[in-house]
Amino acid sequence: MYKVRQAFYAAFIRSLLRTKSVLQTILNIWLSPSVIKGDKVNKEGGAAERNNKIEEFLKNIEDEFRKSKETPNLVALSNGLREQFGKSLLDNPLCMLPSYNHQLPHGNERGTYLALDVGGSTFRIALIELFGRKSEGAGSVILKRDTFKITSDVKQLKGVLFFDWMAKRIAETLSGQNEGNNMSKAPLSMGMSWSFPIEQTSLRSGLLQEMGKNFLAAHGLIGRDLGDIIQESCSRIGLNVQLDAIVNDSSATLLSKAYLDQTTRFALILGTGVNAAVHLPVHMFSQEKFGVRPASWHESAKHVIVNTELSMFGSGILPYTRWDRALLATHSRPDFQPLEHFVSGGYLGEISRLILVEGIETAGLMGGIVPPSLMERYSLETETLSHIESDTSATLSNAVQLFTSKHPSSCPPTHSDILAIRQIASHVAYRASGVVAAGIHGLWQMRNIAEGIQADKLSHTLVAYNGSVMENYPDFRKSCQSQIDSLVQSSGGQPGLVELMYAEESSLLGAAVAVACIAG
Template identity: 30%
Template sequence: MTSGMMAPLDRFRSWVKRRVKQWKVERIVEELKLSDVQLRKVMQLLDDEMNKGLCKGTNPNAAIKMFPTYVRSIPDGTEEGNYLALDLGGTNFRVLLIRLNGSEVSMRSKIFLVPNFIMTGTAEELFDHIAECISKFMHEEGIADQKLPLGFTFSFPCKQEGLARARLSQWTKGFKVSGVEGEDIVRLLHEAIERRDDIDVECVAVINDTVGAQISCAHEDRNCQIGLILGTGSNACYMEQLDKVETWDGDERAPRQVIINTEWGAFGDNGVLDFIRTQYDQELDAKFSVNPGKQLYEKMMSGMYLGELARLYLERLVNEGLLFEGQSSDLLSTPGRFYTKYISEIESDKRDDFKNTKSVLEYDLGIENYSNADCHYVQYVCSLVSSRAAHLASCGCAVLLNRVARPSVTIAVDGSLYRFHPKFGDIMEQKVSQLVNKGLKFKIMLSHDGSGKGAALVAAVACRIRDEQKRNGLI
């Protein structure tokens, strides 16, 4: 056989080799593709678990707790005046002044540091520091002589006992302040303000970031009935009718509704999602997370975990000789080193344009021995990981839309994953449209500063409702 006759045969062999390699890659990652049948099963299970959380008899053992937030109304556009907001969730915190005039909102804010010795000190030291910073801010803004309501976004696990009553369950994020766990944080804040005796501030509402996102958007769009966080973690809230909330222990007066903080990240902690969890979901949960067996729904669709999930699949492909000619790098082999932001960067590449992918591989992961085919497979893995996350989030949104059951509903969304991933929003809109009950329309709206603006708006709504009740002789 002449050399001229070998070329077509060599090309055929090369084609077969590529096809076999592609088939092997697809076989490994196929489990990340969820069918609509599977997604609808997830929806039914989620709806069932939510009902258990709302039912007084089943709530104690429910995976999804469905906490009433005591926020019972969204802004109606009549809110006016000056309101403070306090946003505490880490080593920095913000104090904000929100000026409301109907639909017009203006904000000023200042960031303050929580020193390490205060993060590990006493309750009195922490709240005295917060009160001092509030006082400094009010004096700088020339409002120290005003009596102002305050909305408090407190981003630590709490047991809510009223709109302005919340007991810290446990500290997270490096805080170890003594004398706070089990205590009402609003009482501690008020006591610190009273010790100063130079400002007059009343905390009228405590919220989390999910509620803040919803209320922030609701000020612009009265159809906003759902709040969603898709960032480092994931959670959702929605407006529910009181007659469906058996755990409600507040007053029965109108409005006969309340925003429910679902805490849906814990969906699946009782094993109901095992039918879609892969061996790498299990490995990530057991070896990478700090809370094995907890927040399993969140671990399949939030920014803290998606990068590591993609890394585990990429490592598998390398180990089987299907990627980078079987040669990894120390960085790719390091748990937690493939950041979720890489997924967003890689998926920002246009079709057959590997500029960002090559940059991540070469400069961020130290991989030099790669081909265009390798870049394609890396993109493919990232797209499946993020698409599954978007589809699972879509299941949750469709369930909440079905529960709200209004003809048109706006979903407020915040969080770094949703904001920075180039395709997440589009994938969600398409999938929610396929899953939601027929006849229900929705739109997704990006929320801006729910932890600041949203907290102040909740305070404004609380004051409006309280004034209305006073005028009607109800309190």
């Protein structure tokens, strides 16, 4: 007993010297009582026992995620999602929303257009000239482009003041451009990619709704026509422009790639959130889904670009683990966006954090001591995991340095700890890529059935994509493509038949193309 007491006091002093906090010291010893045994135990088998626990824990993670990697389970998920998609085409007011864009570009659209992209943190403006897809080069050129930060002060601008701010930024971009300032000419046609909720009433109109993300722009303007509001702000400062099209980011992505490749029928946005767009026959929808539209629209529309709101699907059929349930247990709206919780950059880090903390507390990862910052929800960023997985060096020195700087601890991560973190992140990211693949495959299958396309008549189809996870997370696109290929093969197709393709500058180019389609 005397020796145990001595060991406890020694461990207490060692930990206190490291942390300089009595409370943290007590927590450290409580969470990892093995520290009182000192170096002697490590030499006598403590390290081996801890390594066995870690290996067992990592094996448990692999077992938990295995079912989400197997093709039969992905096929079942795809079928389940397809069933949910079909039901939402009929009566869901939140999902599978038909836009007013009922035609894809022919690829020979030409002209100069002003494109606006209003996001949560930036306002981008570009003057774009379209040449047609058969022309040499990329089919378009950006004549002038500006990016303006939407700072917290700008977000606090109430009502029309925010749109007046937008108009002034447009004027700055067009400064010196005859197209924007010569009032004797026809107005410069504008298209806008709008990343906030609106109730669209025509291709260029939509009723403004709450914007969220700390914006006050909708203050006093709820239910007003967004197109009219922007047009009025531009007119007040003498801008000779005309807003002709409003699209969301997924529709813009589809249009931008369809302008360059006529096989494009889908778009995927996967960054902090997730969404998808798809070009579907109008006969799939109930009449109620279209709301009140002019007869001329219905007469000409055979297909329509659909904002799926993909994030909201998957309830009851996604491959939940205990860590997913732990995430949802503290979520303010656990049932609102089920699929987003599995795949988006806003949640991949949090799922990994929950797994890692459990591994530290129960298996002895990182010396059994949880870095204080990791006790905070959403403190482990997906971007951090992306950088850790990108470090393929033998020493993992960059990964160790990054994690240590982000999450300092009295027991810094070892090389083995970083390998374990990489393994955890890899399981979470691979599962996410499979869920995305199942969603794409479900939409593809649904469209094939609606179009009456048999397995022997399947043709190459592009899925335009952008977003930080798809673009930057190591091997995410590759693993997603691989799982799409497996699912397509299970449906009688060949690998590569459904192909993911990056859509560069999609929000801006898509906004310009939306206007060009109107012009003919």
